[in-house]
Amino acid sequence: MGRFDRHALIDGWDQQRLAEATVVVCGVGALGSQCAQALALAGVGRLVLCDPDDVSESNLSRAPLFRADDIGRPKAPTAARGLAALSPVTRVEARTAPLVSGVGLAELRDASLVVSCLDSLAARLQLAGRCQLAGAALLDGGTSAWGGEVRLYEPAGPCFGCGLTPRDRATQDDPWACADAVVPEAGASAPVSALIGSWLAVTAVRLLCGATTGPGVIRVDAAGGTATPVTVPRDPDCPLHSRIPADLVAPVPDTVLSTPADLTDHLAPEETVMTWAPLPGSPPTRESTRLADAPPRARLADLGVAPREILPVLRAGRPRGIRYLELAEADGKGTPR
Structure with a gap:
């Protein structure tokens, strides 16, 4: 039998749609490895893995894509190599930068699905805000000692931030990298990671195949053997509900290999291009989000700008206004060479 012949026997399975799909997986530790592995084996055509962290010894008991020799290596490319061996039909791209620098807004917009397997509240909020x-x-998953949750958020419905208090939402200003955020130790195991990771993958496959799956939260209690739907209402005051108007976005031929000086060709004298995160370097540059404050010949990628990012452009004077520039792909794959 062929690689996917058994899939053809499943009612509602559409292998062609899976082959044409792009899924962005943010976080490829225990949960992300389990989910990405299942998606690759299912025949998803393209996976984009984003994780700035390195493999640690604790990952070895829960993440099937890592081995002892991988300790200290970056998670995303290490997982990508493992997935390529498992599923040669899947194109896997690895991003080792933090989220804001790793996956651009245009990539999130054009992806078939974004899957969050992050283990900090700050990281989840940041990804939820960018997806909005x-x-x-956004399909989000999280584990507890004996269970976890699978959450599907659609742009017009409630988001991850809707179920949180204003104080919890404020943590979106924390650094994205799990190594930087304060994450309390919690129990974790391979069986639970496999359970929630597989549930994420099943939900993702059904969505990619065109099945109707309503948004909401599924709370899984493996100890009690239950899976309970939980309704989270949309909070009209949630600050994450911001959308970039499509008619204000102008595609430009520049990429992350371009420079701030290149972008000035698309600006009026009173306009300034902004970034979504402070520029790297020493103060005062490190506190700035104005590309005009960066070295004019530095590559945008080196300034923390993500592939296919959508950058805001502010207009001073009267009338004030905002529009956006959408960066092009650097090499046809969305990543710089």
Whole structure:
């Protein structure tokens, strides 16, 4: 039998749609490895893995894509190599930068699905906010000692931030990298990571195949053997509900290999291009989000700008206004060479 012949026997399975799909997986530790592995084996055509962290010894008991020799290596490319061996039909791209620098808003917008397997509240909020800006559906998963949750958020419905208090939402200003955020130790195991990771993958495959799956939260209690739907209402005051208007976005031929000086060709004298995160370097540059404050010949990628990012452009004077520039792909794959 062929690689996917058994899939053809499943009612509602559409292998062609899976082959044409792009899924962005943010976080490829225990949960992300389990989910990405299942998606690759299912025949998803393209996976984009984003994780700035390195493999640690604790990952070895829960993440099937890592081995002892991988300790200290970056998670995303290490996982990508493992997935390529498992599923040669899947194109896997690895991003080792933090989220804001790793995956651009246009990539999130154009992806078939974004999957969050992050283990900090700050990281989840940041990804949720960027998916809202891009108008992207977000499938989020999290584990507990004996269970976890699978959450599907659609752009017009409630988001991850809707179920949180204003104080919890404020943590979106924390650094994205799990190594930087304060994450309390919690129990974790391979069986639970496999359970929630597989549930994420099943939900993702059904969505990619065109099945109707309503948004909401599924709370899984493995100890009690239950899976309970939980309704989270949309909070009209949630600050994450911001969308970039499509008619204000102008595609430009520049990429992350371009420079701030290149972008000035698309600006009026009173306009300034902004970034979504402070520029790297020493103060005062490190506190700035104005590309005009960066070295004019530095590559945008080196300034923390993500591939296919959508950058805001502010207009001073009267009338004040905002529009956006959408960066092009650097090499046809969305990543710089």
